[in-house]
Amino acid sequence: MSTATAPLRRPSAEPAPGLAVIPAAPPLHRPLASRIPWVLVVFLVMATVPWVGTRYDTFLASQIVIDALFAVSLNLLLGTTGLVSFGHVAYFGVGAYACGILMKTYGWPFSVAFPAAGLGAALFALVSGFFCVRLAKLYFAMLTLAFSQIAWAIAYKWNDVTGGDQGLPEIPYPDLDWMSAIPGCADLSVGARFYLLSLVLVALALAVTHRIIRSPFGRVLTTIRDNPERAAFLGVNVRLYQLAAFVIAGGLAGLAGALYGIFSRGVFSDYLFWSKSAEILIMTILGGAGFFWGPPVGAAALVWLNQWVTDYTQYWSFVLGAILLVLLFCFPGGIVGGIVALWRRLQRLRHA
Amino acid sequence: MSSSFLFSQFMGGLTTAMFLFLIASGLSLVFGVMRVINFAHGSFYMVGAYLAWQVVQWLQPTGGAFWIAALAAALGIGLLGAVTERIFFRSLYGREELYQLLFTYALVLILGDAAKYLWGTDQLSVSTPPALAGGITIFGTTQPLYTLFIIAIGPAVAFALWLVLNRTSAGRMVRAAQMDREMLAALGANVSIIYTGMFALSAFLAGLSGALVTPIQSIVPGMDVLIIVQAFIVVVIGGMGSLWGTFWGSMIYGQVLSFGILIFPSFSLFSVFVLMAVILIVRPWGLFGRPI
Secondary structure, eight states, rough: OOOHGGGOOOOOOOOTTTTTTOOOOOOOOOOOHHHHHHHHHHHHHHTTTTHHHHHHHHHHHHHHHHHHHHHHHIIIIIIIIIISSSTHHHHEEEEEHHHHHHHHHHHOOOOHHHHHHHHHHHHHHHHHHHHTTTTTTHHHHHHHHHHHHHHHHHHHHHHHHHHGOOOEEOHHHHOGGGGGGGGOOOOOOOOHHHHHHHHHHEEEEEEEHHHHHHHHHHHHHHHHHHHHHHHTTTTOOOHHHHHHHHHHHHHHHHHHHHHHHHTTTEEOOGGGGGHHHHHHHHHHHHHHHTSSTTTHHHHHHHHHHHHHHHOOOOOOOHHHHHHHHHHHHHHHTTHHHHHHHHHHHHHHHHHH | OOOHHHHHHHHHHHHHHHHHHHHHHHHEEEEEEEOOOOHHHHHHHHHHHHHHHHHHHHHSSSTTHHHHHHHHHHHHHHHHHHHHHHHHHGGGTSSSHHHHHHHHHHHHOOOHHHHHHHHOOOBOOOOOOGGGGEEEEEETEEHHHHHHHHHHHHHHHHHHHHHHHHHHHHHHHHHHHHOOOOHHHHOOOOOOHHHHHHHHHHHHHHHOOOOOOOTSSOOOOTTTHHHHHHHHHHHHHHHHTTTHHHHHHHHHHHHHHHHHHHHHHGGHHHHHHHHHHHHHOTTTOOSSSOOO
């Protein structure tokens, strides 16, 4: 098996173009803007949404937060490890169904069902990823697509467990009464409370992911992305590392799916259709796959754009396709890539 | 299970197979030469179906309207394919696969909404051409003439493609481009024209199959993303880039789907995806393809 598939992997000595490899400018003196802890600021601003915004704002913010985790999990494969998965939605869907079934059918509490959903998705990622990482490039993409369609077919047809084409409606909210004890939270609706819980859980998951990417393990993944042959020469078990990334990404996507099922009050087989995988890829690329914070920015931009565009026209797909064309041909680094390039250019002008 | 029942299942599978072959052959051609998976192939198919419906509406009382419409749809989509390749696709050669995949996905989004805008979201249908409206009785089952026509046209297209690829100088160029495009370019051949031609031919086949499907299936939005997955399965089973592989891949797919329903009623969808996954795991280059 291993020798048979080896010729499929074409050497790619140059770093992935478009995945925004921008040379770092030497930091002469740190400007004010880079001394502000932006991540903390954004987190705090997001946390005020239920108080300062409308119910609809909270709804949009929930979607952004959950999509951000989903897109970051995909980017662990795409941007960090250099694996193009076209079936990442499978793990999102497995997490959503696992959490929904455990909470609705078996009455498990959220505190157990949520990690169980992540574990379930990670387990499915382990089984499918074991086969996927053996294939190169397009074949990898095709096999991930095949596994996600298998998951979709099961969700669509296994009526007794998943509800089939009727889906799994009315998933209960977790018990969030304890939040009343927190000052200022007593008057919040259960939707707003769940948003705050999602925000905290996603922030924790992102922190862990960030830590993983900056760890020695994450550095190996980046090496594999840039040059798998060199990594293999250095004694790295490339497939094992790719599989580990695949499992972590699957588990994180499962957590995002678990939150999404509760947020949208139901899980339906549509969530697992292959076109959803493409949408999350677009989100990641839109924000910038070369940056940790690219996918969350892409999630925010896409959710906001969607609600803005659909106010004017029903042809959202057309607009999304047009955005994608502009992105592919003009801004392959995405929004964050564009901002960083602009920022560096301004810096150079100032120091010139 | 009577033999006539089994025969009609077999014929149903064969019809599915030949339709899928018409669609998947174009997908496989483009993959073989350009190493590109074209998600928009299903959209070309769908727009071909709408175009055929439109031309039939214009020509309604004329005899042979359906055949003119089918040819017009195929040519129109072929032209669309050529223009797409010339304007957009060529700047993506040599870039990450992801960008090529996402570009074809952008076409899926744009063409899907363009079709909704132009033709609405209602189901549209085209009546069977009068010459093929009847049916004949074989083994105690009535087979519509139109499906027999489809079953005949599949192998005819396969044979025609084989002739073009293996017995003409243009086909020799294509096969050379498949093996080593840099070498071919270095020898002075116009590789760029070959690529445009292949893309146009592939789109032509998609448009043709879209037009030919209209008498037996209604035209609806969403038929693009449904068909493309099936075409992928066929191409993967047979071997991406292999003409006869695609032919036999569609035969296997059609029969697995047709008989899978009998053995495994609610899981026939599941079984074809499992088949696709198993083949990718065991022989990523497909049953009839060669490792690349």
